[in-house]
Amino acid sequence: MKGKECTAKWSHIVQLYNRCPGYRGVKLVPKLTAHHILPHLIPKMRVKHCTQVFSQSVGVGLACMAELGALDKSSYETADLLLFFDDLFDSVNGSFSEIIGGKKYRAAVTPTSPHHNLWN
Secondary structure, three states: OOOOOOOOOHHHHHHHHHHOOEEOOEEOOOOOOHHHHOOOOOOOOOHHHHHHHOOHHHHHHHHHHHHOOOOOOOHHHHHHHHHHHHHHHHHHHOOEOOOEOOEHHHEOOOOOOOHHHHHO
16 A cells, blocks of 8 residues: 555454454444355345445454554554545545545545545
8 A cells, every 4th residue: 555565354354353342232343243254144246245344444443453452463454455445435435515524535526625646
């Protein structure tokens, strides 16, 4: 990423799912379920499951667990890839006239919007 060779691993996402902490029934990454992780349970042709894995919450969850030492530091590379794809999905699906929820790529593309830097 950004000119540096990195390695993202599906095993990091599986480890996050298996070690994902929770408190009083609330999980760190609540949308990450067995239907996102286990190949025989992943529904075919369901974009929703893909976008939920390649999301800001899973990327930040991975980075947080790596920072705390609960996951290997190489999880940062996987987290960075997930965050990149989340931004990329937002950049082609966004149509809001202004930035909402801090997600700058969900806004409409304009001649001066940050989309151009992401795409180049």
